[in-house]
Amino acid sequence: MEGPDVNMQSIERDHRGDIVGRWTDLDYVLMRDGPSAGPGFEPGEDTKSVLMDVMHVLVLGAGGLGCELLKDLALSGFKKIDVIDMDTIDLSNLNRQFLFRPHDIGKPKAIIAAERVMERVEGVTVTPHYCRIEDKDDDWFQQFHIIIMGLDSLEARSYMNAVACSFLRFEADGTPDQSTIKPLIDGGTEGWKGHARVILPGVTPCFHCTMWLFPPQTTYPLCTLAETPRIAAHCIEYAHLIQWGNERPNEEFDADDPEHMKWIYENAMRRAEAFGIEGVTLHHTMGVVKNIIPAIPSTNAIIAGQCALEALKMATMCAKGMDNFMMYNGSDGVYTHTVAYEKDPDCPMCSPGVAMELPKESTLSDVIDAIVKKFEDTVALPSISTSNGTNLYMRGVLEEATRDNLPRKMSELLGEEHGGGEKLDGLIIVNDKKLKGPLRVRLSLA
Ligand SMILES: [Zn+2]
Structure with missing residues (x-):
C-alpha cells in the first residue's frame, strides 16, 4: 500500500469524506x-x-x-x-x-x-x-x-x-x-x-x-481518630479532619498550601508522640491528606x-x-x-426487586405500613430512599428532615425524582436494622 500523498490535491476521499484508506x-x-x-x-x-x-x-x-x-x-x-x-x-x-x-x-x-x-x-x-x-x-x-x-x-x-x-x-x-x-x-x-x-x-x-x-477505602472511623489512634495515618487524619476545624475554624484547609500542610504535620507529630506512635513524616502526611495514588x-x-x-x-x-x-x-x-463475576440476586440497584402494588393515591406513610406488613419478619422501622439515593424517609438523625414526606403522595415523591413526569412505577430502597442489606421494592401505583 502506498503511503499518504503529500500533494493535497491528489488525496482521494470516500463518500463519507474520509481519506481513502483511513479506516x-x-x-x-x-x-x-x-x-x-x-x-x-x-x-x-x-x-x-x-x-x-x-x-x-x-x-x-x-x-x-x-x-x-x-x-x-x-x-x-x-x-x-x-x-x-x-x-x-x-x-x-x-x-x-x-x-x-x-x-x-x-x-x-x-x-x-x-x-x-x-x-x-x-x-x-x-x-x-x-x-x-x-x-x-x-x-x-x-x-x-x-x-x-x-x-x-x-x-x-x-x-x-x-x-x-x-x-x-x-x-x-x-x-x-x-x-x-x-x-x-x-x-x-x-x-x-x-x-x-x-x-x-x-x-x-x-x-x-x-x-x-x-479495597476498603482508607477512611477511618472518627472515634478511632479521636480516641484510639494506632497508626501514623490516624494521627494525621485527626489533625486534618478534627483539629483543624477546632483550632482554625474560620480557615478552609487547603492541601496545596505548604503552611497548612506543615501545621497538619506538626500537630500529627505531637499526637503521635503522645500515643507512642512512629512514622509521621511530612511526606506521609501529604500522602494521607491528599490521598495520593501514583498514576x-x-x-x-x-x-x-x-x-x-x-x-x-x-x-x-x-x-x-x-x-x-x-x-x-x-x-x-x-x-x-x-x-465472569455474578450478579447479586438481591442487589438493591439492578435486581428486579420485590414487586408491590398499591393504590395510586397512597402516601409514603401508607407505603411504609404496607412494607412493614409484607415483610413483618425482617422489617420493623424501615428507612426509605429512591434507587437514585434520594432520602424519602429516614430514621435517626435524618428523621426530622424527612418527616414532612410521610403524608405526601408516593406518586408525587417518585415523580419529582424523575423530573416531574407522570411516572407511577418506581424502585424504592428499604433499609432496616433487621435486614442484612438494602431491600429493593418495585412499587407500582395503580
Ligand atoms: Zn447490582
Missing part, C-alpha cells in the same frame, strides 16, 4: 465476517455507519484515563463523543494527560481535551461539559448509547451506576427489558494495576453487586485501550464482548485475567 484497519473487522464475531453481527457499510453516524457515547472524566479514552474512541471510528469533567488542568497532570500543554494549566480539562482531539482527528465531534456528573439530570444520560467511565472516585462510579440502573425496567417475568439497559464500561487504574469491565444493568453484575472488589501512564493507556475496544465491540458486535471483568497487573511482569 483500513477498522474495515478488517467491520467489513468481513469472522469466527469471533458477536451475535447478530452483519459485516458491511451499514454497521460502519452505525458506528460513525449513529453511536453517541459519553466519556466520564478527562484525566489520565479520559484523555486516552477520547483519543482511542476517536481513532476507532466513534464520531459523536461527549465528555464531562469538573476539574481544571494542573501542572502535575502533564506527565500523563497528554492532550494538555503547559499553557493549558488552569483551564477546564473537558474543554481542552475536546479541542485537542478535534484538532487531531478529522471528522469527530467532541462536546465538552465542564461540570460535575451530578449536575446533569438523570434523563440527560438517556441520550447516550454507551457510557464509559474513566473516573478515579468510587462515589462518582456509584452515582453513575445508580443512574444507569434506575433506567432499568423489568418484564413481568422478571427478565430485564432490553430496551432499558444502559451499558456502562468502567475503567480504573491504581499505580501498576487496573481493571476494565462491562456493566449491562440487569444482565451482568453492576458496580454495586461487586462492591467487595474494591502510571502506561497503565492508563492499557486500560483505556481495553475500554475503547469493548465500546467498539458493543457498538458494532464485531466481536463478543468481555464477560465481564478484566484485571491487569503490571507491577511484576504483566498479568491479566478475565473473570
Whole structure:
C-alpha cells in the first residue's frame, strides 16, 4: 500500500469524506465476517455507519484515563463523543494527560481535551461539559448509547451506576427489558494495576453487586481518630479532619498550601508522640491528606485501550464482548485475567426487586405500613430512599428532615425524582436494622 500523498490535491476521499484508506484497519473487522464475531453481527457499510453516524457515547472524566479514552474512541471510528469533567488542568497532570500543554494549566480539562482531539482527528465531534456528573439530570444520560467511565472516585462510579440502573425496567417475568439497559464500561487504574469491565444493568453484575472488589477505602472511623489512634495515618487524619476545624475554624484547609500542610504535620507529630506512635513524616502526611495514588501512564493507556475496544465491540458486535471483568497487573511482569463475576440476586440497584402494588393515591406513610406488613419478619422501622439515593424517609438523625414526606403522595415523591413526569412505577430502597442489606421494592401505583 502506498503511503499518504503529500500533494493535497491528489488525496482521494470516500463518500463519507474520509481519506481513502483511513479506516483500513477498522474495515478488517467491520467489513468481513469472522469466527469471533458477536451475535447478530452483519459485516458491511451499514454497521460502519452505525458506528460513525449513529453511536453517541459519553466519556466520564478527562484525566489520565479520559484523555486516552477520547483519543482511542476517536481513532476507532466513534464520531459523536461527549465528555464531562469538573476539574481544571494542573501542572502535575502533564506527565500523563497528554492532550494538555503547559499553557493549558488552569483551564477546564473537558474543554481542552475536546479541542485537542478535534484538532487531531478529522471528522469527530467532541462536546465538552465542564461540570460535575451530578449536575446533569438523570434523563440527560438517556441520550447516550454507551457510557464509559474513566473516573478515579468510587462515589462518582456509584452515582453513575445508580443512574444507569434506575433506567432499568423489568418484564413481568422478571427478565430485564432490553430496551432499558444502559451499558456502562468502567475503567480504573491504581499505580501498576487496573481493571476494565462491562456493566449491562440487569444482565451482568453492576458496580454495586461487586462492591467487595474494591479495597476498603482508607477512611477511618472518627472515634478511632479521636480516641484510639494506632497508626501514623490516624494521627494525621485527626489533625486534618478534627483539629483543624477546632483550632482554625474560620480557615478552609487547603492541601496545596505548604503552611497548612506543615501545621497538619506538626500537630500529627505531637499526637503521635503522645500515643507512642512512629512514622509521621511530612511526606506521609501529604500522602494521607491528599490521598495520593501514583498514576502510571502506561497503565492508563492499557486500560483505556481495553475500554475503547469493548465500546467498539458493543457498538458494532464485531466481536463478543468481555464477560465481564478484566484485571491487569503490571507491577511484576504483566498479568491479566478475565473473570465472569455474578450478579447479586438481591442487589438493591439492578435486581428486579420485590414487586408491590398499591393504590395510586397512597402516601409514603401508607407505603411504609404496607412494607412493614409484607415483610413483618425482617422489617420493623424501615428507612426509605429512591434507587437514585434520594432520602424519602429516614430514621435517626435524618428523621426530622424527612418527616414532612410521610403524608405526601408516593406518586408525587417518585415523580419529582424523575423530573416531574407522570411516572407511577418506581424502585424504592428499604433499609432496616433487621435486614442484612438494602431491600429493593418495585412499587407500582395503580
Ligand atoms: Zn447490582
